[in-house]
Amino acid sequence: MYRSNEQFYNRIFTSAEKEIFYNVLFSRRDVRKRFANRNIDDKTIYNILKAAHHAPSVGFSQPWNFILIKDNETRQRVKDSFLKERLKSVDLLNGDKERKEKYHNLKLEGIMESDLNICVTYDHKRFGPFVIGRMTVEEAGVYSVCCAIQNLWLAARVENIGVGWVSILNNLDLVNILNLPVDIKPVAYLCLGYVDEFSEAPDLEKEKWLKRTSLKDIVFFEKWEDKNNHNWNGFRKLDE
Template identity: 65%
Template sequence: MAERKEETADYALSHAEKEGLYKAIFSRRDVRSHFVEKEVPDAVLLRILNAAHHAPSVGFSQPWNFILIKDEEIRKRVKESFERERERSINMLENNKERQKKYARLKLEGIMESALNICVTYDPTRFGPFVLGRTSIEDTGVYSVCCAIQNLWLAARAEGIGVGWVSILSNEDLEKILAIPAHVKPIAYLCLGYVEEFASKPDLERAGWLHRMDLARVVCYEKWGISESEKWSELSEAIDRLST
C-alpha cells in the first residue's frame, strides 16, 4: 500500500495581504517634521493600541503600559527636556565642527506638532518576580516592550499615522513629569499624528547623516564574521544581487 503523504497546511497570507505588510515595513518612517493638524480618531487609536498590546512577550508577561498625552503643558515640559539633552548632544561633537553643525540643523522631534504623544514603559514586576523565559536574559523584558512598539509603529503606518521616537530625552525627567513609579522604566517616547507625506527615504539618510548598509554586510553564516558559505551559496548570491 502506498504511503500516504500528509498535506502541509499553507498558513501564508494572501498576496494582497503580504503586499500590505511589506509596504508598511518598507514605508514606515521615524516622523519628525511632517505632522499636520488633524486629530487621530479614538477608533483608529484603539486599533493601534490593541495591535501593540498583542505583541509577543517573554513568558507572556505583557510588561508594557501606554501613557497617552495630549496636555500641552506636559508636552512643553517634555520638550524642555529634549532641548537640554539636544544641547548636551551637540556639545559632544565639539571636536567635529562640521558634524556638529549638521546635527544642529536636524529636526529630531515633533512633540508639540503631533496630535498626541505616547510614553511606552516597562514594568519588570508584572506577574511577580519570576517570569518564565526571563531567568537567563533579563533584558528580554525590555525586548518585549520593543516588540509592542514595533507593532504600534506598523499598525500606525497601516492607518496612515506617522510615528516619531524621541530618544533625546532624560528618563529621569520623564519619570518626574509623568509620575512614573520608581520600579517602572520609560522605554520610548513617541509622537503620533497624520502627516503630509511618508518620505521615500528616512530623514537621516536623506540628510546625509548615515546611509543604509547593504544587507550583505549584516548577514553571517553559521558563525560571526563568516560572510561566505557553500551551504548558503544560493541565498548569499541572492543577497549580493539585492545589494548591487
C-alpha cells in the same frame, strides 16, 4: 476593531497580502515633521494600541503600559528635557564644526506639533518575580516592550499616521513629569499624528547623516564573520 477567528489564524497568506505587508514594513518612517492639523479619533488610537498589546512578550508577561498625553503643559516640559539633552549630546561631536552644524539643523522631534504623545513603559514586576524566559536574560522584558512599540509603529502606518520616537530625553525627567512609580521604566516617548506625506527614505538617510548598510555586510553564516560558507551560496546570490 478587526476581529480574528480560527480560520484566519490557520490561513496561508496570498502573494498580494504578503506584498501589502512588506509595503507597510518598508514605508514605515520615524516621523518628526510635516504633521497635519488633524486629530486622531479614539477608535483609531484604540486599534493601534490593541495591535501593540498583541506583541510577543517574554513569558507572556505583557510588561508594557501606554501613557497617552495631549496636555500642552506636559508636552512643553518634555520638550524642555529634549532641548537640554540635545545640547549635551552635541558635545560628543568634539571639534567637528560641520557635523555639529548639521546636527543642529536636524529636526529630531515633533513633541508639540504632533496630535498625540505616548510614553511606553516597562513594568518588570508584572506577573513576577518569576517570568519564564527572563531569569537568565533579564533584558528580555525591555525587548518585549520594544516589540510592542514596533507593532504600534506598523499599525499606525497602516492608519496613515506617522510616529516619531524621541530618544534624546532624560528618563529621570520623564519619571518626574509623568509621576512614574519607582519600579516603572520609561522605554519610549512617541509622537503620533497624521502627516502630509511619508518620505520615500528615512530623514537621516536623505540628509546624508548615515547611509543604509548593505544586508550582505551584516549577515554571517553559522559563525561570526563567516560570509563565505558554501552551504549558503543560494542566499548570498540573492543580494548580488
